[in-house]
Amino acid sequence: MTGRPVSSIVFLLLDQFTLMSLASAVEPLRMANQLSGQELYRWHTASADGNPVWASDGVPITPDGSILSAPSADIVIVCGGVGIQATVTGELVKWLRGQARYSKRLGGICTGSWVLARAGLLDGYECSVHWEWLAAMQEAFPRVTLSTSLFTLDRDRLTSSGGTAPLDMMLHLIGRDHGHELAAAISDMFVYERIRNEQDHQRVPLKHMLGTQQPKLQDIVALMEANLEEPIDLDELAAYVALSRRQLERMFQKYLHCSPSRYYLRLRLIRARQLLKQTPISIVELAVLCGFVSTPHFSKCYREYFGVPPSDERSVMDSERSIVLKPVIRASPAPMPMNVMEQARGEATFASVKNLKP
Template identity: 35%
Template sequence: MLARSTQRLDIDLLILPETNLILIASVIEPLRGANRISGSEIYRWRLLTVDGDPAPTTSDIPVPACAPFKATADTAPLFVLASYNWRQSATPALKMQLSQATRYRTMIAGIESGTWLLAEASLLDGYSATIHWEDFEDFALAYPYVRASRERFVIDGKRLTTAGSLPTVDLMLEVIRQRQGYSLALEVSRLFSYEQADFHSEHELSPSTVSLRMRDPRVAHAIRLMEDNIEQPLVLARIARRVGISARHLQGLFQESIGAPPHVHYLALRLNAARRKVIETKASFADIAAATGFNSASAFARSYRASFSESPSDTRRRLRRRIMLAQERP
């Protein structure tokens, strides 16, 4: 699931009663955004409930299910979503189904209170896992065989866990980053005007930090300079001087704040700008290369392919085929 791939990834979401709508959206919307930006269906999801009936949510808006959850030989990653009153769903039958599902599923994720259910089914024994900050102490005491963590999300082998809705967005962006690269993950985050927290913050979660931490203002200044200078990229030393620190210091701040060095972030900004021009305009690749700071069309094409696993020409051909197929449908 987390290996670099251009293949479509199918994900099953088991939604328990009284789950927050924002929690469901935190899983689905980044994937929808990745599909939209990439111009292809690289993610597909299926909504399941215990009995196949629509799941009641805390917003009194029922979420329809595609099917009831069953412990079949399906290998798609399984995300277990829960917010409140998870114990009502933790029946012996469901815990047995989850245990049986682990024989086949490539990964199982506990999303917010879904972590409780996985732990109750003994599926987190020997794993590191996180939980909502309000529940941390109780969770750590209840499941001594689980290594309780205060991180926003935890990936430990075939187990994924998150500490809330916004940390779930962090997790989904990390899934996209590992599968399709930093450029697409960055563009998805920008689609929602979302500033991502450090993936591996050591700060404990609390009421004041459960929302996203503000980025270091020097990093924010540097990113604004990058965004304002796409056509003629600035060298790192010049950006650092304008921010008022050394290049080495700026590199460290980037790594701490967004989990990537400056040059990776800058290149992703330029490639994303180029990709939009490839998709939305008929400009030549030479013109697009010049407009996004590449010294030749060939250099642009190499970077584009390395980031998006297809050439600019491939992107345009693929989109033309989609348009033609859509026009042919009755």
């Protein structure tokens, strides 16, 4: 041991948090300790009351303790997932604000950014969140700058979208603290071909379908997505990418199997459904925000596309939010077989990276 200061992190687990995102954030820390042969990072898990919480895949997780018993840490990271709005309580908001007053660095992974924003701790900051929640956060928190980046580091706030994006964020932090060689070695251990950075953006579903092909089609869809409240005329869209309207229609039919107007309508309805499920915005306001000329027209289009009127879907969501999830309480957690650093010493790669940044 060289006497390097240990960075400590508390992961706050909320009900229905995404287990994959948590693992993507924690595993790089474990591997940093193993490869360096030093305890560079120490982590602690907490829930609001110390009781087990459900991950979004149905796995019950027993944390190390409650937020009130959590040790002092350099960074507090909120781990969100499904149904994030229902997990925000006055107690959590008060505790997080207290951490901010003590100048702690605060972070959120997956939908954890929502909780920080709800506590007023992202006002004036730029942040990342899973793309599915971008629209809802833009409406709910106008003082927060939303980014489509995989992760965002803005002063003392670090936020990441879901899936494997927390892995990139933590590798970036490790590289900044202890050098690129260690971060690269961790990436190799996880068979992770490239460490992505803040300039990498979340992929929208269209890009998954088309890859790097058809850049004009992607440009038009990006324009559509950015102009849902006031839809752009199809002739203007075609002119923007130097196509005729007929060429535009053929392109949509060939690659997206529908007309441009139908695709535009689909985008507006999908956003409307996200806002309907994730915000308390009235159906009248929703219709305006998503570019419909009247509420009856919106309701008709919504019912034809999703099979139910928006009023019925809102009623179902309200009833689901009233259900309180009860975590499984185990008498006592299984004992950890050995300290994680002691376990790391038995690995062949222990202390294999020596050239850490001073």
